[in-house]
Amino acid sequence: MVSQHSVFPPHVMKPLSIIYFISLAVIATADQKDIENVVHGASSKLTAKMFYEVAKGNGDKSFVLSAYSLLSPLALFSIASREYTQDEIWDTIGTNNDSFTKEVYDWKYNRVKSIKGVTLKTASKICLALNYDVYTDYGKGKWDSFGTELENVDFDSNVVTAREISNWVEEQTNHMIKDIVSTDSVNSFTRALLVDAVYFKGQWRASFDNKLTEEKDFYINNRDTSKVQMMYRKGNYKYTKSPILRSQVIEIPYKDGEASLVVVLPREIEGIKDVQEILKDPDVLDNIRRSMFKAEVDLYLPKFRIETTTNLKDVLEKVNFKRLFMQYGCSLYFIMRVLVNMYISDAVQKVLIEVDEGAETASPICKLVDLLSIFGGQTIHKFNFNANHPFIFYVLEGNNVVLSGQFYS
Template sequence: MFDFNLEFARGGATFTTELFQLLSAGGVSKNIVFSPFSIQTCIALAFAGAQGETADEIATGLRFVSNFPPEVAQTFQFVLEKYRNSNLLKIANKLYVQEGKQLKASYEQSIKEQYNSEAESINFALSDAAAQSINAWVNAKTEGKITELVTPDAFSDNTRLVLLNALHFKGSWANKFLEERTEEDDFWVGAEETVKVPYMNQKAKFGYGFFEDLGCTAIDMPYKDSDLSMFVLLPQEREGLKDLAEKLKSVNLVDLADKLVVEEVHVKFPKFKVDYSIELADKLKQLGISKMFDEGAEFNNLLESPEGVYVSKVLHKATIEVNEEGTEAAAATGMIMMTRMMTFPLQFQADRPFLYVIWNKKNILFAGAFVNAPDA
């Protein structure tokens, strides 16, 4: 039997590695953090009202399970329902529509039922006030972690819709790190170059793996009272990150989860905080999603009066903080639509650039690369 939810998770993992590849093209010189799930969810809100080639490109580029909106909505609903009452993870969707414009009733009903998304009227011509309202919503849904997703210059008389997804995660480690064991040490930012970073230290049982074909070791550090964890892939070479990202194209992260073995491990892991923001239009076009950005975009199922709406921007911001207690991460994605005009015990020393994801061993909520001590 075809398992849509597993297929959706595998698609999400593929999208994660493909987008990471694009974000790190030319080498990773700065820390990256993004939420594949937030980006997918935000664009799925538009996909629910898309048709034809536009819908096909979105489904293919974002690795959805099919190009049939109700089937795709079901896979998102599965994850949204799973964490509806979670204390660790909050997911929120919202749609703002230009005053005087009416969403199609069937579309409004489907995003409400399938994506738990409310719709609200707003006057985009009053761009300062519109930006303020939207940022206030994002700020509230990310617990103050993301304060400014949009700026007033993103809106004009021609703006018709803004689709938003916000994600907030705050989890305590199942095995906390003791603060008194945190100490500064070298982190290799190049073959011969180091910077000082604070490292947390502990010895405990974790899911652990050595993947020879990928040239890396992996550890899965669970969060308390949850099926969520942080999965870290550490290249063996000091400058092995680019190679690892390349090799990940040939495997699916979901399959790696099954290969971990619970072992007692000495973990030495940096304490860090990273903020990241990007406008995703160019990257999405590189993944083959271009039709939704041009004036011939087929979003005829969104509004009652069929104006030619298209996407002008896809804004994404994410932040993560990792410390002895656990992890706090937040992400927001906004889509603006316009009308035309080995030793034993094992060691896991993350003292060189590494990749990480926060997931439930299937759906990837956050992904990133830690490559350098963030500027204080």
């Protein structure tokens, strides 16, 4: 029954109701897209900056890091701070008020926990000296929702405290990340310590056959070689040759397709330094991925296990996070119950990535999928991708860079 006050007759009301609910769905989708865009922009920008600085400091060494993991504690610091400290953080994490920050980084934290096809374990904690009285709403409410814990510890007992923090990180990462804090890195002068850890290992959507893995030469530079366990697989992948990077680029999907490994292989054996310079622009990787196409590739990729400890204070200060670490310039007012001179004394990140065949033998289903792609009426280009010299890699969740690094044998 239609109310006598209704402007529209019954046959019009139903379509209007449908339009109304569709409009609500569109609005919700737009809001979700805004959140995804903020996280993507923030992770891309911070990854590009941090990768470049860490690469400069590591020289001809393999390393891995996660700017993506740091976004959560940085978001928390933005909520707990004001004035120039907050502005400095907002500029990187892509938000401009506390409410939107919480909405965005709640989504990001829940997304990380739900990625299929990979093992991704993270641990993030802010350790404060015992004499700092933590404000409860942040210690048990907003902080926990981002996946970062807050705890008072006894920095005077540096041996015991270092062991307790390291043990906690080890438990959170399936016992893969060990000894993240050394006894000489904390002391009675430490006010606050940020620790961040990530362990990653994925299952390929199409696994390599370990019977085809062989010991091969890896060209560290034009003069020196080392031996690596080189995996091999012929299959269909997203691929491109980038004239901008003067590199081949391949994207290797993990199981369920929610995550992938992107490998940037310079054309020249000693070309990685030039590629690092170009990748300082966070838009370059996105543009390269948009140019990729499906191709049949003879893929040679080394097995590798890289574990890297990064001095975050040193790196973050170089990418313009200065006030967080300034004793008299940081405004982290809202962590403590009373107004005190609060700043971050030190910060450390430890990341471990493992890349291997992913199974004892290649799955028959994987081979069938490749055959269907080849004979499905689509023209398949054929290429050779031999990662036998230094390369850059990214682990992606959708379009977001979760890990970045370089392999030097």
